[in-house]
Amino acid sequence: MNHIAPGARAGIYHYDEIDRRFVGERVEQFRRQVERRLSGELTEEEFKPIRLMNGLYLQLHAYMLRIAVPYGVMSAVQLRKLAEIGRTYDKGYGHFTTRQNLQYNWIKLEDTPAILNALADVDMHALQTSGNCVRNVTTDQFVGAAKDEVVDGRVYAEILRQWTSLHPEFTYLPRKFKIAISGAASDRAAVRVHDVGLLARRNEAGEAGFTFYVGGGLGRSPFIGKLVREWVAEEDFVAYLEAILRVYNQYGRRDNIYKARIKILVHELGLEKFKAEVEEEFARLRGPKYRLDPAIVAEIRTHFAPPPFEDLPETSSALERAKAENPAFANWVAVNVAEHKAPGYAIATISLKPPGGIPGDASCDQMDVIADLAEQYSFGELRVSHVQNIVLAHVKQDELYALWQKLDAVNLGTANAGLIGDIIACPGLDYCALANARAIPLAQAISARFADPLRQRTIGELGIKISGCINACGHHHVAAIGILGVDKKGTEFYQITVGGDPTLTTAIGDILGPAVTEHEAVDAIEAIVEVYLANRTGESERFLDTLARVGHGPFKERIYAAD
Amino acid sequence: MPLIENGRIGEDAWSFIPDGEPVPNDRPVIISFERWQAERASFDGRNAKLGVRLKGGTLAGAIAPDLDRFALVAVEFPKFRDGRGFSTARELRERYGYAGEIRAVGHVIPDQYQFLVRTGFTSVEAPEGTNPESWANALTEITIAFQPSIDDTQPLSLLRRKLGVAG
Numbered sequence: 001m002n003h004i005a006p007g008a009r010a011g012i013y014h015y016d017e018i019d020r021r022f023v024g025e026r027v028e029q030f031r032r033q034v035e036r037r038l039s040g041e042l043t044e045e046e047f048k049p050i051r052l053m054n055g056l057y058l059q060l061h062a063y064m065l066r067i068a069v070p071y072g073v074m075s076a077v078q079l080r081k082l083a084e085i086g087r088t089y090d091k092g093y094g095h096f097t098t099r100q101n102l103q104y105n106w107i108k109l110e111d112t113p114a115i116l117n118a119l120a121d122v123d124m125h126a127l128q129t130s131g132n133c134v135r136n137v138t139t140d141q142f143v144g145a146a147k148d149e150v151v152d153g154r155v156y157a158e159i160l161r162q163w164t165s166l167h168p169e170f171t172y173l174p175r176k177f178k179i180a181i182s183g184a185a186s187d188r189a190a191v192r193v194h195d196v197g198l199l200a201r202r203n204e205a206g207e208a209g210f211t212f213y214v215g216g217g218l219g220r221s222p223f224i225g226k227l228v229r230e231w232v233a234e235e236d237f238v239a240y241l242e243a244i245l246r247v248y249n250q251y252g253r254r255d256n257i258y259k260a261r262i263k264i265l266v267h268e269l270g271l272e273k274f275k276a277e278v279e280e281e282f283a284r285l286r287g288p289k290y291r292l293d294p295a296i297v298a299e300i301r302t303h304f305a306p307p308p309f310e311d312l313p314e315t316s317s318a319l320e321r322a323k324a325e326n327p328a329f330a331n332w333v334a335v336n337v338a339e340h341k342a343p344g345y346a347i348a349t350i351s352l353k354p355p356g357g358i359p360g361d362a363s364c365d366q367m368d369v370i371a372d373l374a375e376q377y378s379f380g381e382l383r384v385s386h387v388q389n390i391v392l393a394h395v396k397q398d399e400l401y402a403l404w405q406k407l408d409a410v411n412l413g414t415a416n417a418g419l420i421g422d423i424i425a426c427p428g429l430d431y432c433a434l435a436n437a438r439a440i441p442l443a444q445a446i447s448a449r450f451a452d453p454l455r456q457r458t459i460g461e462l463g464i465k466i467s468g469c470i471n472a473c474g475h476h477h478v479a480a481i482g483i484l485g486v487d488k489k490g491t492e493f494y495q496i497t498v499g500g501d502p503t504l505t506t507a508i509g510d511i512l513g514p515a516v517t518e519h520e521a522v523d524a525i526e527a528i529v530e531v532y533l534a535n536r537t538g539e540s541e542r543f544l545d546t547l548a549r550v551g552h553g554p555f556k557e558r559i560y561a562a563d
Numbered sequence: 564m565p566l567i568e569n570g571r572i573g574e575d576a577w578s579f580i581p582d583g584e585p586v587p588n589d590r591p592v593i594i595s596f597e598r599w600q601a602e603r604a605s606f607d608g609r610n611a612k613l614g615v616r617l618k619g620g621t622l623a624g625a626i627a628p629d630l631d632r633f634a635l636v637a638v639e640f641p642k643f644r645d646g647r648g649f650s651t652a653r654e655l656r657e658r659y660g661y662a663g664e665i666r667a668v669g670h671v672i673p674d675q676y677q678f679l680v681r682t683g684f685t686s687v688e689a690p691e692g693t694n695p696e697s698w699a700n701a702l703t704e705i706t707i708a709f710q711p712s713i714d715d716t717q718p719l720s721l722l723r724r725k726l727g728v729a730g
Binding site for chain 1: 654678679681706
């Protein structure tokens, strides 16, 4: 194999010969499985889950290949390869997803072995990005950099990446299984809307452990994850998960795919009974065989050692000067830059949501630029966030201005992280066979309507999320303003919900009123924003706070007044 | 139907006796769990080996109190996508200490063979006309595992390890 040396990079798990051999064997295994399908030895029904577990979906118009980006972290070398693949085998772009992965929407089945080989060259693959197995584990996109971090979630996400790879017992689960980890004071990983959500924390002795939430999820029956255990010690981490999955694998429903997620099991069994089942398994599993040895944790932690930060002053006068001279840059810093734990450094979010753009899409040329910038300014490492943006986690404050100028030159300098233009949208009816309505054109229209950066800034923190069907891949349930596409006798309509929240104060949004047409939807969103601005007590009162205070009344009145 | 054992087609000494048919006393037979529940007293004093077949929804705990009566437990996969059987086998081995033969029956595919072995199955009843090569390959095509197998005693400190041929 002509493996590309990873080079100097920060915070990337370095494959060794064993990891590389595993991926190589999986590629070869899939090649043989395709042959067995073509010869008729495997039926289409039998081949389907195999294809899915290798990341290959059949969509409306073509195959989609979903590439795993473990916990959203990758190197510049890897991103450049993704750009090359997109140029060669797709239409010159890629789409970053809410699972911190990347997908290509226009793939030919016969090209997949070559693509998988190209990915293997940079220690990447498409394994377990679909299918009824444990999927790519996600975490905070600011992991290893955030000022409010308590535990580095990458270490445990990598342990889970290994432990879930071809797990012999849990590869044919009732349904897909998603785990998210947050190790910081602020939850940026939406842990309580995952099958298992983990808060990594420390006890008084400084030891790492985990709070487990189980049974969260969106889709047609949204549930907020329930607390099943306040504290699981690090050494019991795998044993406890093994217990949860074993209970789920045995008792989860298999008669109806819409009731097969663990959230339904927890709901139907009742939390106390579910907990008792898990505790019983856990009590037995707890022992030397499933004990997570501190030595292996320490070994994996060495992969995520801090990059060689320079000794810098806390603040940068160069940054302050640039902000004073360039208001657009100052706005970008205020909106897209977060505090870093190392003095003189900052975390920069690259928005993939330009006004009128497709959320999460990046052209291959943009990917190349981002890879170059990651090498130049952030130790050759970058992250994909679950809100479909890219993060350069370790940028010197002194260099933020140069970085922004280069981003702005390729339409990547949009200042809207966390604002109304930072929309999550699923692929919708433009790509997806399940969708009832398009999501992307609506996202484009809304972001174009609110294009003015100062207007966005005035509105403040307000997330819009759009799903093209009840499966809720666009997370509309947990949006401050959620939009769900529905089909009414062949016409696309949009149902608006308000009050959702993906952070630890998790809330599912409530339906505001009857669904509206695509044309009306943008005006309705604008009306909601105007009512909010007119009612808020001041700039510090967020949309969610105003909504909680004044209720639905003023919003409904404004939108449905003409009815 | 062909019996797969240790990656090869082997001889099947067992036969399944459908409910309602007389049970021979002179050779190893497998009966249904339902029959066992209804007629258990009739098997008292039996000398030839007895096996029991669990339907997909029957979990290990149901048969646990009677495991010492059976030299074989057959675990049915109603559909290959229904992975409950993997946990059933693991529970039989790990939780209830069962040391007899565990056989996968019903719909399983060679691509699951390594998982079956690693969760404690000893044999698989494969469909007529199955390709023996695919079963043999299934045990050798992936040589790395990231979790302990049923017969591993080593702790997770060896999260990644190279497998022996039979994994």
